[in-house]
Amino acid sequence: MAKTIAPNNVAKSNRKWITGYSIIGLLLFITYQFLLPWEGLPLGIYDAIYRWMPPSAINESLVYIIMALGLNIVVGYAGLLDLGYVAFWAIGGYCAGWFMSEFFYFLNINFLGSVPAEAPGIHINFWMVLLIGGFVCAVFGILIGAPTLRLKSDYLALVTLGFGEIIPQVFFNGENFFGYNISNGTKGIVGVDSIPVGVKNLGPFDFGWKLLIFLLLTAVMVFISLRLRRGRLGRAWLAIREDELAASMMGVPLMRTKLSAYAVGAFAGGLGGVAFATHVNGVYAERFNFTISIFLLAMVVLGGMGNVWGVILGAFILSWVNGNGLTAFGQLYNEQFGTEIDFASFTFLLFGLVLIFMMLFKREGLLPESRLKLMLHEDELDQIDASSKSGDK
Amino acid sequence: MSNILEANDISVQFGGLLAVNNVNFNIPKKSIVSLIGPNGAGKTTFFNVLTGLYKPSAGNIVYDGRDITDLAPHKIAEIGIARTFQNIRLFGLMTAQENLLVAMHSHLKSGITATILRTSKQRKEEREAEERAQEILDFAGVGKWTYEFARNLSYGDQRRLEVARALALNPKVLLLDEPTAGMNPQESQIFIDFVRKLIAERDVSVMLIEHDMKVVMSVSQRVTVLDQGEKIAEGSPDEIKSNPRVIEAYLGKPKGSK
Numbered sequence A: 001m002a003k004t005i006a007p008n009n010v011a012k013s014n015r016k017w018i019t020g021y022s023i024i025g026l027l028l029f030i031t032y033q034f035l036l037p038w039e040g041l042p043l044g045i046y047d048a049i050y051r052w053m054p055p056s057a058i059n060e061s062l063v064y065i066i067m068a069l070g071l072n073i074v075v076g077y078a079g080l081l082d083l084g085y086v087a088f089w090a091i092g093g094y095c096a097g098w099f100m101s102e103f104f105y106f107l108n109i110n111f112l113g114s115v116p117a118e119a120p121g122i123h124i125n126f127w128m129v130l131l132i133g134g135f136v137c138a139v140f141g142i143l144i145g146a147p148t149l150r151l152k153s154d155y156l157a158l159v160t161l162g163f164g165e166i167i168p169q170v171f172f173n174g175e176n177f178f179g180y181n182i183s184n185g186t187k188g189i190v191g192v193d194s195i196p197v198g199v200k201n202l203g204p205f206d207f208g209w210k211l212l213i214f215l216l217l218t219a220v221m222v223f224i225s226l227r228l229r230r231g232r233l234g235r236a237w238l239a240i241r242e243d244e245l246a247a248s249m250m251g252v253p254l255m256r257t258k259l260s261a262y263a264v265g266a267f268a269g270g271l272g273g274v275a276f277a278t279h280v281n282g283v284y285a286e287r288f289n290f291t292i293s294i295f296l297l298a299m300v301v302l303g304g305m306g307n308v309w310g311v312i313l314g315a316f317i318l319s320w321v322n323g324n325g326l327t328a329f330g331q332l333y334n335e336q337f338g339t340e341i342d343f344a345s346f347t348f349l350l351f352g353l354v355l356i357f358m359m360l361f362k363r364e365g366l367l368p369e370s371r372l373k374l375m376l377h378e379d380e381l382d383q384i385d386a387s388s389k390s391g392d393k
Numbered sequence B: 001m002s003n004i005l006e007a008n009d010i011s012v013q014f015g016g017l018l019a020v021n022n023v024n025f026n027i028p029k030k031s032i033v034s035l036i037g038p039n040g041a042g043k044t045t046f047f048n049v050l051t052g053l054y055k056p057s058a059g060n061i062v063y064d065g066r067d068i069t070d071l072a073p074h075k076i077a078e079i080g081i082a083r084t085f086q087n088i089r090l091f092g093l094m095t096a097q098e099n100l101l102v103a104m105h106s107h108l109k110s111g112i113t114a115t116i117l118r119t120s121k122q123r124k125e126e127r128e129a130e131e132r133a134q135e136i137l138d139f140a141g142v143g144k145w146t147y148e149f150a151r152n153l154s155y156g157d158q159r160r161l162e163v164a165r166a167l168a169l170n171p172k173v174l175l176l177d178e179p180t181a182g183m184n185p186q187e188s189q190i191f192i193d194f195v196r197k198l199i200a201e202r203d204v205s206v207m208l209i210e211h212d213m214k215v216v217m218s219v220s221q222r223v224t225v226l227d228q229g230e231k232i233a234e235g236s237p238d239e240i241k242s243n244p245r246v247i248e249a250y251l252g253k254p255k256g257s258k
């Protein structure tokens, strides 16, 4: 028989995670900022960290996590399939490229930037560019959402797919966009401003400090996700995911609510894009390809749609395997057995297999949202229910 | 004006099928009226028109002195026409409380920023909404299931929760589509009492689609009979019972003859 307890995920407080998150974040930061450069660190540990999780890799996975958290709002919360999320990554990236570099060399605008005032180009403070990137993406989210969200989900997926192809292509061929150079095309925008944090400016190699900043951005996304989820808007998203028709009959404006999911998700895409630009110290059009959208979607699904912790786990695992884990494993394997297998080339085979196995055996993801688990294991639950009922007598 | 809702000359066409044909229907304030008819008569379709889900191919709907024919479904819900569904359509993986809070969506105001920052205004609004939800849940007799997922409730409780969810919209018109379907006689009786209490205590009118004649005849002030999309009779329960056309079209059939 059903019991009256507040189910997980519903009444859980927001505060508890902050402590745990801070501790883990601080440990990571200390490891990479202080332990790694420390002379006394045993060479074995130093090598191991550099082989399995070098500073640049952990920062890159944090960028993926930020993006995946944004996509989770669209896919996991509101239940809208988005196959073109990489577009927001690109737009965010180019916001950083435009407003934090010498790209517009013929201009001289400097707003609290981290470079000398006379430097050519637009140099806006990193923290503001973050917001700009976020809001520009949100606007684009609304622009593509408005005409397309009326479509049924399959068609919507196709349109987002197109959007995810078009935007990177525009930048790819952006050397001459109606007569203007908006992206340097394939050459990309090389070099973006360092991140001012008061005491110093963080350049491309300040991995430890940037780790801290990316951790902060991730925390902000987690915070936003959890808060929104528990509020008026989050409930409406869930209701739409559950039953769109019933939601509209209960006074939920479908278009507005879906659009807000798109906008918030896109905002996170913008944050991730700006963060990524500072991470790789530039913006390169060829990096924003379709596989990224699928990759992000796989992270959300693997981790557990709708649960931020699951999404973080999924994004971390997949970006690690993709970025470093598989190569490192391959090296180890080849050293051990004297083979010369190119493990990195099997990345997508591995992802494919993982996804198939997940769909077969653990459809709800690694750390599922309790609601979704309930839905996907309906049959088993019914059986348990039935057996416990007969056991009652 | 004594009618809260007036539907004038409503027709609904699905391709070649005229599902509702030129039907006039009004709902007086604080009343219980019923719509009956054999399967496929167009009853649910008529509900779908009133709630804006389908647009009528002809006719107009006036609610509280305002033409709502072209209003979007969520707007119609917001201004006070709430419904339940023939096949229960709760948000199964949301708690009973959340189901009601979703229905309050249009009456709550907190936006994205207020929710993220958890302003005192937002917290107050949420708290008051939760209290009101609890009141309605108690009123509907499902007050002990506040934090239970809707899908875990028993069938009867799900029906009650669906009514509670509709009430959370603070409606002036409540449309119930076969609310006692699948209930046993005792449960139906409890439900009838509940609807009566509703009318007595709240400023609401109820329109009922119902197959169970016992329920219809005992609770309705007026009964309208639909057959193949056409209104064939309208009157007090007693008049309907003795109307020969109704008996022929509906009560005469084995299904309705209990």
Ligand SMILES: Nc1ncnc2c1ncn2[C@@H]1O[C@H](COP(=O)(O)OP(=O)(O)OP(=O)(O)O)[C@@H](O)[C@H]1O
Binding pocket: B014, B017, B019, B037, B038, B039, B040, B041, B042, B043, B044, B045, B046, B086
């Ligand atoms: N969306 C639709 N598209 C096409 N035909 C429809 C649609 N909805 C309903 N109909 C048809 O309209 C007619 C009336 O259906 P409706 O559901 O309104 O009947 P009903 O009176 O509610 O019947 P029941 O007692 O079985 O619930 C039926 O013939 C049905 O098949």
Ligand SMILES: [Mg+2]
Binding pocket: B043, B044, B045, B086
């Ligand atoms: Mg029906």
